[in-house]
Amino acid sequence: MAVFSRGFGGRARESAPDLPPGQFLTEDFPVLSAGPTPEIYTAEWSFSIRTETGAQHTWDWEQFRALPSELVSTDIHCVTRWSKLGTSWRGVSLDTLFEEVESSYDYVMAHSYGGYTTNLPLEDLLDGKAWIAYEFDGEDLDPEHGGPARLLVPHLYFWKSAKWVRGLVMMKDDEPGFWEQNGYHTYGDPWQEQRYW
Amino acid sequence: MTDWKVGTVTDTRTETPTGRSITISVDGWPGNLAGQHLDLRLTAPDGYQAVRSYSIASVGDGSTVELAVDRFPTGEVSPYLVDDVLPGDQLEVKGPLGRWFVWTPEDTRPIQLVAGGSGIVPLIAMARAHAMSGSTTAFRLLYSVRTPEDRFFADELASLESETFHVDYVYTRSTPADWPTPPRRVTRDVIEALTISAADAPGVFVCGPTGFVEAVARALVELGHDPQSVKTERFGG
Numbered sequence: 001m002a003v004f005s006r007g008f009g010g011r012a013r014e015s016a017p018d019l020p021p022g023q024f025l026t027e028d029f030p031v032l033s034a035g036p037t038p039e040i041y042t043a044e045w046s047f048s049i050r051t052e053t054g055a056q057h058t059w060d061w062e063q064f065r066a067l068p069s070e071l072v073s074t075d076i077h078c079v080t081r082w083s084k085l086g087t088s089w090r091g092v093s094l095d096t097l098f099e100e101v102e103s104s105y106d107y108v109m110a111h112s113y114g115g116y117t118t119n120l121p122l123e124d125l126l127d128g129k130a131w132i133a134y135e136f137d138g139e140d141l142d143p144e145h146g147g148p149a150r151l152l153v154p155h156l157y158f159w160k161s162a163k164w165v166r167g168l169v170m171m172k173d174d175e176p177g178f179w180e181q182n183g184y185h186t187y188g189d190p191w192q193e194q195r196y197w
Numbered sequence: 198m199t200d201w202k203v204g205t206v207t208d209t210r211t212e213t214p215t216g217r218s219i220t221i222s223v224d225g226w227p228g229n230l231a232g233q234h235l236d237l238r239l240t241a242p243d244g245y246q247a248v249r250s251y252s253i254a255s256v257g258d259g260s261t262v263e264l265a266v267d268r269f270p271t272g273e274v275s276p277y278l279v280d281d282v283l284p285g286d287q288l289e290v291k292g293p294l295g296r297w298f299v300w301t302p303e304d305t306r307p308i309q310l311v312a313g314g315s316g317i318v319p320l321i322a323m324a325r326a327h328a329m330s331g332s333t334t335a336f337r338l339l340y341s342v343r344t345p346e347d348r349f350f351a352d353e354l355a356s357l358e359s360e361t362f363h364v365d366y367v368y369t370r371s372t373p374a375d376w377p378t379p380p381r382r383v384t385r386d387v388i389e390a391l392t393i394s395a396a397d398a399p400g401v402f403v404c405g406p407t408g409f410v411e412a413v414a415r416a417l418v419e420l421g422h423d424p425q426s427v428k429t430e431r432f433g434g
Contacts, residue, residue, distance in 0.1 A: 002201070002238070002240040002244075002246065002289060003203050003240065003287040003288070003289060004240050004241070004242055004287070005239040005240055005241070005277075005282075005286060005287060005288045006283075006286050006287070007277070007281045007282070007283075007286070008239045008240070008241050008247075008277050008281070009241055010239070010241045010245040010246075010247055010273060022246075022248050024247065024248075024249075024273070030407065030431070030432075031407045031410075031411075031431050032431065033429055033431065034297055034298075034428065034429065035414065035424055035425070035427050035428060035429055036414035036415060036417065036418045036424045036427050036429065037411060037414065037415065038424065080250050081236075081248055081249060081250060114424060115424075115425065144407070144411055178297075179297075181296075182295065182296040182297040183294060183295055183296045183297075196294060
């Protein structure tokens with residue numbers, strides 16, 4: 001049972017049906033990064049998916065941008081307890097990117113420029129649940145928010161939406177990525193408050 | 198998953214015109230490393246709850262934790278912590294959290310700390326850990342504040358000065374009398390002049406508002422620091 005904090009009234013009463021437990025609303029777009037923002041030129045950018053056979057599917061920026069894109073309106077939830085509702089993105093669905101990919105593995109490690117990694121079950125990336133996003137609010141995605149392109153998996157805490165993503169590697173077993181080795185939950189469902197180990 | 202623990206405020210101390218430090222005695226607190234944070238939960242009489250994350254200024258095995266909080270005027274929790282909370286009041290904490298933005302005495306690299314405003318909190322924990330452990334590795338802190346009154350832990354930082362710990366202040370709005378430079382921002386030139394050189398391969402910890410951390414981290418990389426050796430923590434939008 002919670003203790004009451006004398007004199008605390010709570011000002012905002014920000015509870016909303018769309019707000020997962022323990023989150024508060026923000027109008028800003030805060031940044032959570034572990035290190036410097038890498039400088040990435042689209043001329044040198046590529047994105048690839050690698051499977052257990054060693055097969056690698058790779059797109060350069062031009063090929064990637066030629067793929068059909070989707071406008072995504074979604075709520076995002078950061079483990080540091082801010083949520084931002086109704087954000088607007090444009091990106092390529094992972095369903096599109098996985099069309100030609102054959103793998104019997106069930107897990108994925110996302111790798112980013114700068115060395116960041118995060119692990120996800122494959123099923124959380126498919127069926128319209130995840131994108132490689134390159135626009136936010138109709139503008140090119142800012143480098144500090146993951147530009148030129150980031151993973152967008154909005155139904156999980158936002159550290160799963162790897163900034164500066166450069167590739168996915170299929171994994172047989174679920175292995176922890178960067179924050180998952182540093183104290184964060186392996187799956188990260190905001191509605192279950194899967195924040196920490 | 199760690200559980201919520203009951204904390205009782207034992208002391209508060211005004212640090213700046215908008216901020217203060219709060220000491221909380223926590224039943225069952227396991228101690229924490231320098232640089233870790235905790236989640237703090239407040240519950241109103243009608244059951245409404247608000248939770249925020251705060252860096253921990255204290256370090257070590259004890260069952261008390263010290264926080265330092267800057268008032269965010271439109272915030273819901275920080276004004277309560279800065280203006281209202283009194284010794285004897287109860288709240289709840291969960292932690293310690295985070296295993297990335299931490300310093301332990303086993304790390305024998307020279308260490309450069311860079312703080313903007315209340316971003317000093319996890320970094321003073323590292324400075325305290327450095328002093329407590331007797332580590333002889335070189336520590337240097339670059340601390341950017343608006344005015345001299347905005348320094349958190351000013352007296353303690355002065356007392357920590359030693360052969361292996363040095364503080365450099367940068368004032369962005371107004372300086373103390375007779376200060377050698379006018380108010381200025383932490384630019385690349387300032388960082389080059391006042392921090393451990395990339396050639397010495399230091400570990401670097403940067404904490405502050407997002408814009409500050411972005412600018413400092415970018416400058417550090419431009420000055421030749423290995424991006425892998427620059428750890429950042431940010432707050433605010």
